[in-house]
Amino acid sequence: MFIMPLIYLIYQILTEKKNRNTLINFGIILGWIGDIFMLSNQNSPLIIGAIFSFLIGHLFYILAFMKLSSSTTYKKKFYLFLFIILFYSYVCYIQFHYYLIEGFKKRNVLPHGIIYLSVLGIINSISTFNLLTKFNFSNFLIFIGTILFWVSDFILVRMLFYESLFYYHLIVMSTYIIAQTSITIGMSLIET
Numbered sequence: 462m463f464i465m466p467l468i469y470l471i472y473q474i475l476t477e478k479k480n481r482n483t484l485i486n487f488g489i490i491l492g493w494i495g496d497i498f499m500l501s502n503q504n505s506p507l508i509i510g511a512i513f514s515f516l517i518g519h520l521f522y523i524l525a526f527m528k529l530s531s532s533t534t535y536k537k538k539f540y541l542f543l544f545i546i547l548f549y550s551y552v553c554y555i556q557f558h559y560y561l562i563e564g565f566k567k568r569n570v571l572p573h574g575i576i577y578l579s580v581l582g583i584i585n586s587i588s589t590f591n592l593l594t595k596f597n598f599s600n601f602l603i604f605i606g607t608i609l610f611w612v613s614d615f616i617l618v619r620m621l622f623y624e625s626l627f628y629y630h631l632i633v634m635s636t637y638i639i640a641q642t643s644i645t646i647g648m649s650l651i652e653t
Contacts, residue, residue, distance in 0.1 A: 464496075464638050464641075465492050465493030465496055465641065468489055468638075468641050468642055468645050469489045469490065471645055471646070472485060472645045472648070472649055475645075475646065476648075482528075482648060484525035485521070485525050485648050487518070487521040488518040488519070488521040488522040489518070489645065490518075491514045491517050491521065492514070492515065492518045492641060494510075495511045495512075495513075495514035495515040496511075498510040498511035498514060499511045509573060513573075515577070516576065516580055519584050519610070520580060522584055522644065523580070523583055523584050523587055525648065526603065529591050529651065530590065530591050530595065534595075538594055541590065541593065542590050545589050545593075546582075546583075546586045548586075549583075549585050549586045550582055552582070553578050553582040556578070556615065557578055563622075581614060584607050584610065585607045585608065585610075588600070588604045589607075591604070598647075599647045599650040599651045600647065601647070603644055603647035603648065605639075605640075605643045606641065606644035606647065607640070609636045609643065610636075610637070612636045613632075613640060616629055616632050617629075
C-alpha cells in the first residue's frame with residue numbers, strides 16, 4: 462500500500478518540476494487508489510472500484526505515452542501501428558476466451574473485464590509502437606512496464622476468480638511494482 466507513494470516520490474525527485482507529466486502523476490495516484498481498494502475482501506464491491514481506478518490510471522498512461530510519438534509518426538507508420546493493435550487484440554481475445562470469460566461471468570464483471578482488457582491491449586500497443594519507432598532505454602523501460610502490467614493483471618484475475626495459490630500474491634505484487642517503477646523511471650528519463 463505504501464509502494465505507490467514511494468514511486469510517486471521517485472518520479473517527483475527524478476523529474477524537474479517544469480517537465481513533470483501531470484498524466485503520469487494521475488496514473489500513479491490512481492494506481493495507489495486501486496491498491497487501497499484491492500485491500501478489501503475479494504468479494505467486496507470495492508473490487509469494482511479497484512478495477513475502475515486501475516482502468517482510469519491506465520488511460521492517463523495511454524495519453525502520456527501517445528505524446529511520446531508525434532501524430533506524424535503515427536501517420537507515417539500507420540500499418541505498423543495497425544499490425545501491433547491487431548496483434549494485441551488477438552492476444553486479448555485468446556486470453557479472454559480461453560482463460561478469463563468464466564471468471565468474469567461468475568463475478569458478474571464481464572463488461573468491466575472486457576473494457577479493462579481492451580485498455581491493457583491499447584497501452585501495450587502504444588508502448589510497443591513507441592519502442593519500435595524510437596528504440597531507446599526510456600521506451601524500453603516503458604514497454605517492459607506495460608508488459609508486466611499485463612502479466613500482473615492476468616495472474617491477479619486468475620487469483621481472484623479461479624484459484625489462489627500461495628505464491629500468486631508475490632508474483633502479482635512484484636510484477637506490479639516493477640511495472641510501475643519501470644514506467645516511472647522511463648518517463649522521468651524522457652522528461653529530464
